[in-house]
Amino acid sequence: MAKTILVLGGGIGGVVCAGELRKKLSKDHKIILVDREQRHVFSPSLLWLMTGLRKSEKISQPLDRLKKKGIEVVRGEIEAIDPKAKSVTVSGKKIKADYLVIALGAVLAPEKIPGLTEAGHTYYSLGGAEGLRDARKNFRSGRMVLLTATPAYKCPAAPYEAAMLLEYDCQKRGIRDDVQIDFYAAEPGPMPVAGAAVTAAVRGLVEERGIGYHPGHMLSAVDPDKRRLTFANGVTADFDFLVYVPPHVAPKVVADAGMLGDAGWVPVDRGTMETKFPGVFAIGDVNGIPLDLGKPLPMAGVFAHGEAEVVVSNIVHAITGKGKTVVFDGHGECFIEAGHGKAGFGRGKFYAEPVPTMKLYKPGRHWHAGKLLFEKDWLRRWF
């Protein structure tokens, strides 16, 4: 019997999920993807956009292009999710499905810290990265402060890449000697889930570029007029130019559906991504997967991608009997842009016990070339 699979979200997890389902299921099965946005943005490239190395159109694709693959694309606001009935309301219209895959990501919530939005710039959204790109041109001397407001944010490497790329940008603009750069991190060290060796190596990369690194500083207040930050540990810091990663929360529509666990994200079986509602899966940043070391699996596109592939295999097997059931193994990898046309590369097993194991390769030109190829391949492969 023909089935309908509803994929909520056209970000990394949703696009992979819908694309792979379409390849593996015959056309009598319906794949519907819903997103409020017109375009899919390849977020790793926001780091290049913020320093003027990319244009917005080059790092995004219209979601409507998925229609030519046979995916039904619905543009609208997902206003309600009924996980028991496997139905959703999109811009006032109800859509019912046999399987529901929730890939709605994490929401940036700068408003949780009054003053933050007015005080600085974030490269964590397309508009924010464009604003930072333009505003930095007027900053030629003084103190640039980068911060992560809370320790849980998507892509644990991104703020460290941003620090190194902005430092390199100051060099290229000939203002490095007139700019002091400090990074206040809410987390205890770079990429803490990846282990002590990776943390030390990435910290070393940041510090050897003359960036003052201050871990363990959770942001508690911002005074945009005085350009002053106050941290939960009582420390204050003044800035002339502020670049921030805001707090993240789960989408309201998922919270309203009663799907969040105590940690504020959707609990799932860590192998299959199935929620407590049979036939309803949550992949990517929106889910919360506790690891043995007491911290959650980081939010990252590489996990959203891997989880999507697992969910696809299992849905295809359930519908057609083909293939086999599989489980997610926690594999993750990422490039770490370091400026000067170089990048490092990390690869690890995040479900390893008692702690994840990750190997970090030193920055080199070949890893940077790898990231360039990855960007190109991603936008071509899925659209």
Ligand SMILES: Cc1cc2nc3c(=O)[nH]c(=O)nc-3n(C[C@H](O)[C@H](O)[C@H](O)COP(=O)(O)OP(=O)(O)OC[C@H]3O[C@@H](n4cnc5c(N)ncnc54)[C@H](O)[C@@H]3O)c2cc1C
């Ligand atoms: C600067 C930056 C650099 C990064 N670099 C890397 C990297 O190098 N490697 C890596 O692995 N990860 C990276 N990431 C993280 C990665 O982008 C995310 O982890 C990934 O996008 C998560 O995928 P997702 O499908 O869970 O959610 P998302 O990609 O965020 O997609 C969620 C989608 O849901 C839609 N949506 C949400 N709510 C609604 C609603 N109510 N109605 C309609 N639509 C809705 C949104 O519009 C969005 O399109 C980076 C992130 C940033 C910000």
